Amino acid sequence: MLTDDARPVRAFPVRAALEHGFTPHALRSAALASPTWGVRLLQPSGEPAHDLLAALEAVRRPDQFLSHASAARIHGLPLPSRIGTLPIHLASPSRAPRMRRPDVVGHRIKARVVELGGLRVESVEDCFVHVARQLDHDELVAVGDAIVARDRPGRLDVADLAQNAERYRGARGMSLVHRALGAIRVGSESPQETRLRLILVRGGVPEPQLQVEVRDLDGRLIGRLDMAWRRLRLGVEYDGQQHRTDAVQYARDVERHRRLQDAGWQVIRVSARDLDDGGRRIVALVRAAHAQRRP
Template sequence: MDLDEPFRGSRAIAAGLTTRRRLRGPGFRELGRDTCVAASATVDDRMRIVAAALELPGAVVGGWSAVVVYGVDAVPGGERPIELVVGPRHLRRARAGKVLRQDVLGEHEVELVDGVPVTSPLRTALDLGSRGPHVEGVIAVDALAHAFGFGPAELLDVPVRRDNPRGRRRLVAVVGDADARAESPPETRTRLLLRGADGIPEPIPQLVVCDDGGRFVGRVDLGWRGLRTALEYQGDHHRVDKAQWRRDAVRSTELAAAGWLVLPITAHDLFVDPWGFLLRLRIALARRARELAVPSS
């Protein structure tokens, strides 16, 4: 038993690894009912989720909490309660910061991650794609499909032991907009913003760029091959991380040398001024089409 990971205090005592008095001392931190961790351990969201699962034997980590346990960087910002899936006859109420979702899971829908039962990637994607905002559902499906190598359309064939027509309709819409090639939530948000925008052709995610001699130059977040134009998301780490900033500068120069125009998109464009960004992009693509004498759409 690793005391630097969440553990049941009663089990550690029974195994002779500690005593109840020591558990109450400065060497350990209480995470929940009968769940502790060494005080020297860094407590993060994943650790809190694992502790919550240990606190409720038989529960399965699900929803966005499962995404965290799998280590997939896709969870939208903001405080989210820990989600645990329990049987339909479970009567215990959830404590603060936790949500108990009654559902029926088949054996194929549960996996052990470091000893913690978690809804399988497919089932997690199905659940998140069947409820909540459309964009968040697409982000979840994109991220899990990319990380675990399944096609979003496979979700429509996953057998589940419940009937949820409303969730099914929502899932069909999410799958229709999903693309496993996306490598980050901002890429997914950008693709959804561009989809259907007047005057803007649909870009190719993770487009491979080669020079005129066929030499590999790079892979861009989104791109239009005919227009030789790339759209790259610029997060804060691109600005504050000097090594990343240098890599971006070299990469942009290499793409420019291959005849490609690189356009940035930021969080401000996505969340604050999306319509202004679309206007600017529409103008830039039209001008690029005139420069290259190719159709803009």
């Protein structure tokens, strides 16, 4: 549900159990968990957000659905680590009563509802609008980049997101949505790549092409660069942790970069630590490379 390692749980409302003959004493059994009042769980997973979500599924109204960051997780969208799995965001249609429980944020919103893995969740395009209030600009662009990614099942494009945003014209926080829409690009494969691209552009570097294929003189593929300026034969790559910890991947990277150099390319490799200063050093490095390689 909200975590990959959570085990299935079975939840039931206390009121229904009493009506079916369970005694209050039986419902206080140590074998049962109670993530929220009025609900008991058999075989709890021990993961609080997962167990609470299972409990809420047993007592929510049929018209209620997951929204905001909780929906984003169900849709597989990237969220910053500062946003935890709790609280759970549960929405009701406009003018309907909200749910009020500990570790639950109740909303009243308009949204198209879809079903994913047996859960009622707001659509991904509505989630993009609503989660904007929980994210900064770069984080929201990363969510948008994930929504329009080429390999995403049922992917949308930026025009789809923009068209849906018109339904919320005049709503609070829509300026954040429209600003992010203008920065979303197809081709970013991680939130870190998105952040790096936005830092470079804000620093005055011309916007790069994304996922650029480089071939040798015989037309054989050398590799694909995260972002590049083909005319300058200049590329930038974000190296995630796996590039340093996986010996096979590291060896492949070394060989690929050697072949790129032989083909006349300069590739600047960037790690998370390089962005600790807000990207100032990397921006300066990339701008200098542009100046040196400009005809």
